[in-house]
Amino acid sequence: MAADSQAPFIRRALLEPEPPPAAGGDALTRGRARLFGGVFNTVLTVTSAVIIAALLWPALKFLLIDAAWTGSSRVDCLPETVGREVGACWPFIKAKFAQFMYGFYPASEHWRVDATYALGAALLAPLLIPAVPYKGINAILFFGVFPVVAFFLLVGGVLGLPHVETRVWGGLLVTLVISFTGIIFSLPLGILLALGRRSHLPVIRALCVVFIEFWRGVPLITVLFFATYMLPFFLPDSWRIDALARVLIGVVLFAGAYMAEVVRGGLQAIPRGQFEGAMALGLGYWRTMGFVILPQALRLVIPGIVNSFIALFKDTTLVLIVAIFDLLGQLRAAFADPTWATPVTLFTGFAFAGMIYFLVSFGMSRYALFMERRLNSQQRR
Amino acid sequence: VTVDIQRASAPPRVAVYNRPKVRAFLYQLALLALALWLGYEFVLNAKANLAAQRITSGFGFLDQTAGFSVNQSLIPYSESDSYGRVFLVGLLNTLLVAGLGIVLATILGFVIGIARLSPNWLVARLAGAYVEMIRNLPLLFQILFWYLAVLGALPGPRQSISLFGEVFLNNRGIIVPAPTAGEGAGLVVAAGAVGIIATLVLRSWARRRQARTGERFPVLWIGCAVIVGLPLAVLAATGFPIGFQKPELRGFNFVGGVRLIPEFVALLIALTTYTAAFIAEVVRAGLLAVPRGQTEAASALGLRRGLTLRLIVVPQAMRVIVPPLTNQYLNLTKNSSLAVAVGYPDLFAVFAGTALNQTGQAIEIIAITMAVYLVISLLTSALMNWYNARLRIVER
Numbered sequence: 180m181a182a183d184s185q186a187p188f189i190r191r192a193l194l195e196p197e198p199p200p201a202a203g204g205d206a207l208t209r210g211r212a213r214l215f216g217g218v219f220n221t222v223l224t225v226t227s228a229v230i231i232a233a234l235l236w237p238a239l240k241f242l243l244i245d246a247a248w249t250g251s252s253r254v255d256c257l258p259e260t261v262g263r264e265v266g267a268c269w270p271f272i273k274a275k276f277a278q279f280m281y282g283f284y285p286a287s288e289h290w291r292v293d294a295t296y297a298l299g300a301a302l303l304a305p306l307l308i309p310a311v312p313y314k315g316i317n318a319i320l321f322f323g324v325f326p327v328v329a330f331f332l333l334v335g336g337v338l339g340l341p342h343v344e345t346r347v348w349g350g351l352l353v354t355l356v357i358s359f360t361g362i363i364f365s366l367p368l369g370i371l372l373a374l375g376r377r378s379h380l381p382v383i384r385a386l387c388v389v390f391i392e393f394w395r396g397v398p399l400i401t402v403l404f405f406a407t408y409m410l411p412f413f414l415p416d417s418w419r420i421d422a423l424a425r426v427l428i429g430v431v432l433f434a435g436a437y438m439a440e441v442v443r444g445g446l447q448a449i450p451r452g453q454f455e456g457a458m459a460l461g462l463g464y465w466r467t468m469g470f471v472i473l474p475q476a477l478r479l480v481i482p483g484i485v486n487s488f489i490a491l492f493k494d495t496t497l498v499l500i501v502a503i504f505d506l507l508g509q510l511r512a513a514f515a516d517p518t519w520a521t522p523v524t525l526f527t528g529f530a531f532a533g534m535i536y537f538l539v540s541f542g543m544s545r546y547a548l549f550m551e552r553r554l555n556s557q558q559r560r
Numbered sequence: 561v562t563v564d565i566q567r568a569s570a571p572p573r574v575a576v577y578n579r580p581k582v583r584a585f586l587y588q589l590a591l592l593a594l595a596l597w598l599g600y601e602f603v604l605n606a607k608a609n610l611a612a613q614r615i616t617s618g619f620g621f622l623d624q625t626a627g628f629s630v631n632q633s634l635i636p637y638s639e640s641d642s643y644g645r646v647f648l649v650g651l652l653n654t655l656l657v658a659g660l661g662i663v664l665a666t667i668l669g670f671v672i673g674i675a676r677l678s679p680n681w682l683v684a685r686l687a688g689a690y691v692e693m694i695r696n697l698p699l700l701f702q703i704l705f706w707y708l709a710v711l712g713a714l715p716g717p718r719q720s721i722s723l724f725g726e727v728f729l730n731n732r733g734i735i736v737p738a739p740t741a742g743e744g745a746g747l748v749v750a751a752g753a754v755g756i757i758a759t760l761v762l763r764s765w766a767r768r769r770q771a772r773t774g775e776r777f778p779v780l781w782i783g784c785a786v787i788v789g790l791p792l793a794v795l796a797a798t799g800f801p802i803g804f805q806k807p808e809l810r811g812f813n814f815v816g817g818v819r820l821i822p823e824f825v826a827l828l829i830a831l832t833t834y835t836a837a838f839i840a841e842v843v844r845a846g847l848l849a850v851p852r853g854q855t856e857a858a859s860a861l862g863l864r865r866g867l868t869l870r871l872i873v874v875p876q877a878m879r880v881i882v883p884p885l886t887n888q889y890l891n892l893t894k895n896s897s898l899a900v901a902v903g904y905p906d907l908f909a910v911f912a913g914t915a916l917n918q919t920g921q922a923i924e925i926i927a928i929t930m931a932v933y934l935v936i937s938l939l940t941s942a943l944m945n946w947y948n949a950r951l952r953i954v955e956r
Contacts, residue, residue: 396937
């Protein structure tokens with residue numbers, strides 16, 4: 180029929196049934212089927228194995244087996260003098276360790292940096308472990324008191340501590356100072372911006388949208404240039420802002436805009452009923468937000484917040500472009516030292532700094548994952 | 561029984577300044593006034609500071625002679641050209657590295673994202689290790705690693721590493737054969753275009769036929785054959801007008817071929833591998849967002865894994881993938897400004913770097929640079945939003 184040929188195609192004859200699939204078998208059989216079932220699969224497995232072997236073995240050989248462990252100058256890391264192939268030149272790291280950690284912070288004052296680290300770690304550890312009580316006091320100490328103590332401890336000029344200019348700060352110290360400052364200031368800024376963006380007042384909303392989209396639309400490096408070269412023009416001549424502080428302003432504005440979007444995601448996930456319930460109880464705007472909405476919203480976005488922190492931590496490396504020597508900047512400076520110029524110096528330095536960056540970022544991302552699972556299990560009940 | 565119904569009392573008297581509408585207005589007025597006052601102060605300070613440092617503001621400097629050379633330019637450029645020309649050179653270089661990076665990162669990211677979900681244990685683990693490794697190291701670290709440690713360790717031109725005698729790697733960059741166009745090259749390009757159009761027509765015909773009769777047509781294979789075969793046939797017919805000029809070592813350097821400067825190569829590799837790791841995660845999340853029932857139904861219908869992926873899973877996953885993918889494209893474009901760390905002459909390096917140093921016009925130059933990145937961001941967002949709207953499920 181003519182009408183029939185216009186209708187969508189329908190299969191009329193049944194297909195022959197296929198034989199049932201083979202039984203699962205034991206773990207070994209299944210594993211073999213997964214790795215070597217089919218030609219394509221076998222090729223994939225073999226290729227992967229070759230790639231892994233080609234990467235892992237040279238890395239192991241370079242970092243441990245062939246590495247030079249003791250020495251005092253480049254001579255101890257040259258194949259001609261050692262008499263064998265030389266991998267990583269660890270004496271280079273040992274010689275430059277103080278520079279990588281503290282920059283040119285005076286050696287006699289290194290204990291102040293160490294004390295700051297110790298205090299920070301002592302306050303941070305119980306904050307991260309969910310089972311430890313007194314989270315409120317702990318958070319106030321860590322986010323409120325610690326930055327002030329750290330500031331005076333590191334800058335000095337009080338209680339008989341000699342003043343240390345930020346110009347001589349460097350290495351991991353600067354990396355951590357920028358990350359930490361960015362984190363504690365960007366979170367409140369981000370919360371305010373997110374609330375502003377969700378506000379019913381058109382002027383406030385518009386200002387927040389423009390602010391957020393502007394900082395999110397430009398690269399961080401232009402923000403750092405803005406803070407370093409353009410900001411001084413906009414401020415009164417009498418305000419001489421420290422170079423590190425200017426960079427911190429840029430980082431906080433930039434990170435705050437990204438944080439605002441993360442927090443907004445959490446705010447949008449809170450059902451209307453929560454707002455209405457709070458209103459019915461007679462709570463005003465700030466109490467509604469502070470006691471009802473934000474505690475729920477922030478808890479929802481903890482993984483997102485931690486991911487922003489990871490991004491911020493990695494982004495701190497950009498300050499080397501505006502001549503502030505963080506860990507990567509000190510690494511680059513150390514490469515220029517002729518007393519350690521060997522063919523393996525670069526790889527050794529990158530391996531060392533890479534391990535630090537990787538451990539911190541990876542640790543944070545694992546923690547985010549752990550919190551995510553915990554929060555999910557709470558919601559599942 | 562009578563019930564006394566209390567009459568609704570009149571709304572409580574509220575002072576004028578406590579009424580919600582009045583308050584909202586006052587708050588906004590205060591914020592606006594604050595913003596305007598800050599802006600006014602900034603302008604005032606900038607004027608005073610510029611006057612004190614004797615910098616003339618304005619965009620007149622764009623016509624001045626730049627006087628510095630640039631080591632890669634897509635358009636003719638010499639030292640006697642203006643700052644405006646430098647701006648254009650930098651912008652094109654940024655677009656070049658960002659465009660190439662986006663294409664390569666998308667391909668690599670999709671491959672790795674799919675590999676992470678492979679039933680093959682080893683492949684999945686390898687892809688997972690790649691993503692974790694790359695995502696947890698700063699991008700600038702990776703750019704410097706490729707530039708200083710990997711490309712910097714290559715031998716000099718005379719000891720170049722040769723790949724099949726066609727491509728040469730040395731510490732001055734990568735030298736690849738340059739395409740040369742002779743008489744009739746235009747015809748070959750035209751044949752390629754005809755092949756693509758023919759394939760598109762064929763595809764729409766094959767779709768209509770399949771909807772009507774259920775018969776499938778091997779569009780993919782025939783399309784490939786047409787797109788590749790047609791230009792090849794024309795190439796042979798016109799006597800091979802398109803050739804490749806092989807690079808040759810003469811004295812201390814290479815003659816012929818195209819030299820990709822190491823700054824470009826390092827930046828491109830780092831941007832591609834870094835963004836690919838993030839794209840892989842986006843792709844994985846998108847594929848996982850398609851319910852298992854879809855895959856199972858496809859298996860029940862007898863579709864093979866490849867077909868299931870292509871016809872069932874990917875089209876649905878794209879709806880989840882596109883918005884975060886846009887973000888990754890924008891990140892890559894913005895991250896290309898890190899070129900300044902290795903000296904690749906992108907917009908930021910030549911304009912906000914060298915030009916800013918020479919002219920001291922910080923306000924104008926940084927404002928222009930920021931504006932360019934903002935415009936690129938907004939344009940890409942708009943384009944991807946349009947694409948996303950096309951992919952959306954059409955609901956009643």
